[in-house]
Amino acid sequence: xxxxxxxxxxxxxxxxxxxxxxxxxxxxxxxxxxxxxxxxxxxxxxxxxxxxxxxxxxxxxxxxxxxxxxxxxxxxxxxxxxxxxxxxxxxxxxxxxxxxxxxxxxxxxxxxxxxxxxxxxxxxxxxxxxxxxxxxxxxxxxxxxxxxxxxxxxxxxxxxxxxxxxxxxxxxxxxxxxxxxxxxxxxxxxxxxxxxxxxxxxxxxxxxxxxxxxxxxxxxxxxxxxxxxxxxxxxxxxxxxxxxxxxxxxxxxxxxxxxxxxxxxxxxxxxxxxxx
Amino acid sequence: xxxxxxxxxxxxxxxxxxxxxxxxxxxxxxxxxxxxxxxxxxxxxxxxxxxxxxxxxxxxxxxxxxxxxxxxxxxxxxxxxxxxxxxxxxxxxxxxxxxxxxxxxxxxxxxxxxxxxxxxxxxxxxxxxxxxxxxxxxxxxxxxxxx
Numbered sequence: 171x172x173x174x175x176x177x178x179x180x181x182x183x184x185x186x187x188x189x190x191x192x193x194x195x196x197x198x199x200x201x202x203x204x205x206x207x208x209x210x211x212x213x214x215x216x217x218x219x220x221x222x223x224x225x226x227x228x229x230x231x232x233x234x235x236x237x238x239x240x241x242x243x244x245x246x247x248x249x250x251x252x253x254x255x256x257x258x259x260x261x262x263x264x265x266x267x268x269x270x271x272x273x274x275x276x277x278x279x280x281x282x283x284x285x286x287x288x289x290x291x292x293x294x295x296x297x298x299x300x301x302x303x304x305x306x307x308x309x310x311x312x313x314x315x316x317x318x319x320x321x322x323x324x325x326x327x328x329x330x331x332x333x334x335x336x337x338x339x340x341x342x343x344x345x346x347x348x349x350x351x352x353x354x355x356x357x358x359x360x361x362x363x364x365x366x367x368x369x370x371x372x373x374x375x376x377x378x379x380x381x382x383x384x385x386x387x388x389x390x391x392x393x394x395x396x397x398x399x400x401x402x403x404x405x406x407x408x409x410x411x412x413x414x415x416x417x418x419x420x421x422x423x424x425x426x427x428x429x430x431x432x433x434x435x436x437x438x439x440x441x442x443x444x445x446x
Numbered sequence: 447x448x449x450x451x452x453x454x455x456x457x458x459x460x461x462x463x464x465x466x467x468x469x470x471x472x473x474x475x476x477x478x479x480x481x482x483x484x485x486x487x488x489x490x491x492x493x494x495x496x497x498x499x500x501x502x503x504x505x506x507x508x509x510x511x512x513x514x515x516x517x518x519x520x521x522x523x524x525x526x527x528x529x530x531x532x533x534x535x536x537x538x539x540x541x542x543x544x545x546x547x548x549x550x551x552x553x554x555x556x557x558x559x560x561x562x563x564x565x566x567x568x569x570x571x572x573x574x575x576x577x578x579x580x581x582x583x584x585x586x587x588x589x590x591x592x593x
Contacts, residue, residue, distance in 0.1 A: 228517050231518075231540065233540070234537070234540075235511070235540065236477070236542075236544040237537065237538065237542075239537065304517060306515070307517075317572060318483070318570075318572040319570075319572075320496075321495070321496030321498070322447055322483075322496075322570040322572070323447070323482075323483040323484050323485045323507065323568050323569060323570050324483050324572060325483050325507075325509040325572075326507060326509075336549060348545075348547060349547075352508060352509075352546065352547075354511070355481075355508075355509050355510055355511035356508070356509040358481070358509075358511040359481045359482075359483060359509035359510070359511060359572065360509070362481065362572070363572055364572050364573055365573050369481040369511065369514075369572070369573075370480075370481065370512075370513055370514045371511060371512070371513050371540075372513045372514070372515075372517055374511075
């Protein structure tokens with residue numbers, strides 16, 4: 171049984187797809203996702219990986235952080251990315267990285283090779299669209315998880331489960347998104363370590379792991395929305411348009427329900443026949 | 447690495463035995479000069495520069511996700527430029543300073559019955575700690591106690 175909802179803007183029902191924990195996906199599912207990402211990286215137009223990475227960093231830099239639009243903007247961003255991914259393979263969804271419960275980077279993203287070839291989830295080229303390359307720009311993404319000089323302050327390594335209860339007990343949208351932003355920042359800095367791209371907003375989205383990290387951020391917001399205290403943003407924020415490089419135009423209120431964006435994080439349902 | 451300590455202790459604003467939660471709030475932390483991590487310690491003197499999470503006065507840590515270098519033209523990353531007029535409805539600059547809140551309840555309880563809190567922060571970039579002298583820049587530090 172799959173969940174169907176009325177698709178916004180269309181007179182038809184749409185089947186909601188499930189975003190999964192990358193660690194729990196089957197080998198075949200990971201391969202399918204990896205192949206879709208690889209094809210997306212190979213596209214050099216406004217459906218390609220570089221195009222979307224450039225929204226967050228070089229050249230557009232239209233991302234939102236440390237303000238009330240942080241969560242809605244990234245939810246819309248992942249939606250646009252996922253739509254482009256599903257143009258390649260309609261059954262693929264964005265997986266999430268459970269850095270609340272799992273140590274380290276998931277093998278699907280960490281393994282240097284997959285099926286005898288370079289793993290496109292481990293590193294991706296950096297070729298910002300529409301701007302000439304400048305000296306000092308990185309050519310591809312790399313990570314240095316936990317990297318820091320000895321004896322110096324560093325980010326908290328995952329799993330971050332110790333922070334989960336306090337996060338979910340947040341009593342207002344402001345408190346929640348602020349607490350989640352701090353965990354989000356921590357993961358970016360931890361993955362990037364000493365000079366990796368994930369630690370820099372200008373380059374972070376060029377790393378394929380960025381999308382699994384933000385799917386987790388989005389999932390945590392989704393979970394908190396289910397909590398009794400999981401309130402909506404204030405009215406002014408709800409009506410604020412979100413800025414993306416192309417449509418559809420979305421306001422904050424348009425991204426509050428993930429099923430209206432065609433996905434859900436919940437477990438699959440099971441159904442028995444009724445009486446008719 | 448940069449080390450910063452409160453110039454004078456912060457008073458815990460209510461009797462500690464009625465405190466249910468106590469937060470530190472770093473106000474207007476600047477985030478325009480690269481990502482960094484910081485360790486926060488309470489009521490400690492002569493802190494070893496290499497003190498870590500296992501120090502008995504360690505209260506918590508935070509990391510800030512911020513761009514390393516400005517790739518744009520002159521003024522691109524100048525968050526102080528602000529609105530151009532009263533009609534400017536664009537959102538604030540990406541690099542507008544942020545507030546960072548930290549729950550220090552457990553660390554404060556370990557101190558017994560603190561009436562004042564002296565706060566020491568060690569901050570450093572992970573990329574080049576030698577360039578961390580002024581990485582932590584903020585307007586003020588507030589202690590918030592909830593009864």
